[in-house]
Amino acid sequence: xxxxxxxxxxxxxxxxxxxxxxxxxxxxxxxxxxxxxxxxxxxxxxxxxxxxxxxxxxxxxxxxxxxxxxxxxxxxxxxxxxxxxxxxxxxxxxxxxxxxxxxxxxxxxx
Amino acid sequence: xxxxxxxxxxxxxxxxxxxxxxxxxxxxxxxxxxxxxxxxxxxxxxxxxxxxxxxxxxxxxxxxxxxxxxxxxxxxxxxxxxxxxxxxxxxxxxxxxxxxxxxxxxxxxxxxxx
Numbered sequence: 001x002x003x004x005x006x007x008x009x010x011x012x013x014x015x016x017x018x019x020x021x022x023x024x025x026x027x028x029x030x031x032x033x034x035x036x037x038x039x040x041x042x043x044x045x046x047x048x049x050x051x052x053x054x055x056x057x058x059x060x061x062x063x064x065x066x067x068x069x070x071x072x073x074x075x076x077x078x079x080x081x082x083x084x085x086x087x088x089x090x091x092x093x094x095x096x097x098x099x100x101x102x103x104x105x106x107x108x109x110x
Numbered sequence: 111x112x113x114x115x116x117x118x119x120x121x122x123x124x125x126x127x128x129x130x131x132x133x134x135x136x137x138x139x140x141x142x143x144x145x146x147x148x149x150x151x152x153x154x155x156x157x158x159x160x161x162x163x164x165x166x167x168x169x170x171x172x173x174x175x176x177x178x179x180x181x182x183x184x185x186x187x188x189x190x191x192x193x194x195x196x197x198x199x200x201x202x203x204x205x206x207x208x209x210x211x212x213x214x215x216x217x218x219x220x221x222x223x224x
Contacts, residue, residue, distance in 0.1 A: 096210070097161070097212075098159050104151070
């Protein structure tokens, strides 16, 4: 069966510091991968999605970036965090249309 | 562009009572529709999906949803809620033509009172 991992589970970072969140998927090949952000009391915002290695599309302009160095690994990064980057970050995978989500990373920028 | 509206931000229901969550979508072609549930601090779990065929779909945890093309709706129902159903519920719509991306509604928070 397929599983999706995210780490860390929680993170507290000062403004201006770098960020690296990692997501890995097991049990499937060539999945589509997604990064979402969920701000407090709000819905899901799609940040990036990827249909293959080094094939990444950005949905919104921001100071975040994503990379996919391996088929089942998706990384969300920032060189300098902003206060507005605080939120709950969710990674998801899909082969067809239904998406399956990881447990999420709670990021607090102080 | 596809979009989803969940008209109810918050619903409170008594344990054992029935529950219905509304979802309206906007999309030109046949949509692919989903309901997800999120417990506090957790990821989203897929409850059920509709691609084609029977318009009444059954999901996990005793949930069902009915696709009504004429009303552009995909409402979620449960005949008798349990305290563990307290969570946030998201409706989503997707399409192959949109690079398999999903558009999510803003969510409905369900509170279950004893």
